[in-house]
Amino acid sequence: MAQINLTGPSAGTQKYDLLTALSVAGLHGKPVFQMSMMRLIALVTARYNWRSNEVSIGQRDLARMWNVNERTVKREMKRLIDTEILVCSRAGVRGRVGAYRLNFETVKRLSDPLWESVGPDFQKRMETQPIGLRSKVVKVDFGGAKSQAPPEALPQKDEGEKGTWLAVQHRLNGEDHTIYSSWYKHLSFSGYQEGEV
Incomplete structure (x- = not known):
């Protein structure tokens, strides 16, 4: 999948819509998934680099942000990668911090059935805006x-x-x-x- 950068004149609206899609998908999921989405949204709003389309943060910093221990961070990041919501773009090895990017196709798949519950304006934007949620190349x-x-x-x-x-x-x-x-x-x-x- 080609990388998508949410920068430029309409990027603000697109980011809000992406965060709305993540939150709605989380709210309609089981409690564990709800917590995962809450943590992911906190990570995205605080540390996501939209220009390079990735987030890079150490486990200790992430544990402090989420108010959990580092084992929980490892488990949570594995869950987000296993569900393909996050994609590892650079593994963290030998003390180096890993880098991850959002998988827009998975966000679309998880939230698509719920767009209508947000409202017709949101549904229309998600169907028409070029934020990487469409599969055509x-x-x-x-x-x-x-x-x-x-x-x-x-x-x-x-x-x-x-x-x-x-x-x-x-x-x-x-x-x-x-x-x-x-x-x-x-x-x-x-x-x-x-x-x-």
């Missing part, structure tokens, strides 16, 4: 950039493959015009197959 061809129609002239409807590419450009421009004009507008359409551009 978009392949981009960076070779041979050609200029495309200006974003203001892009159609709202898909009209075959070319219309799909124009709709993609329109959406990217709407999300962040600065990033669109710096990067995306110089890309050229390579292909569209099975819902992937």
Whole structure:
């Protein structure tokens, strides 16, 4: 799974939604799972590095934060890794602190049936926002950039493959015009197959 960085203009909302998904999944689980999610949320809000998409903290510091002993920290981290909510990106060996990242696909799987219980606005955001909770991969061809129609002239409807590419450009421009004009507008359409551009 590709790493997702929740940084940029809409990152605040996306982080709150991710934390809401974790908390709702926890609240609908058994008491042990509820405690795991509470501890994970505390870890994420206090120490998660969104730019590098990982958290790196020693067991002693984590035990102090969670008000538990280091054995409980080891057990809790193993539980979070076994359930694939956290993925170990660098093992802690020989005194080095390990690094872990959130597995957005597992968060989606655990919380998806519960989005409606939060509300229709939350459900819509979770279904549409690009925070790594969707499984589709978009392949981009960076070779041979050609200029495309200006974003203001892009159609709202898909009209075959070319219309799909124009709709993609329109959406990217709407999300962040600065990033669109710096990067995306110089890309050229390579292909569209099975819902992937």
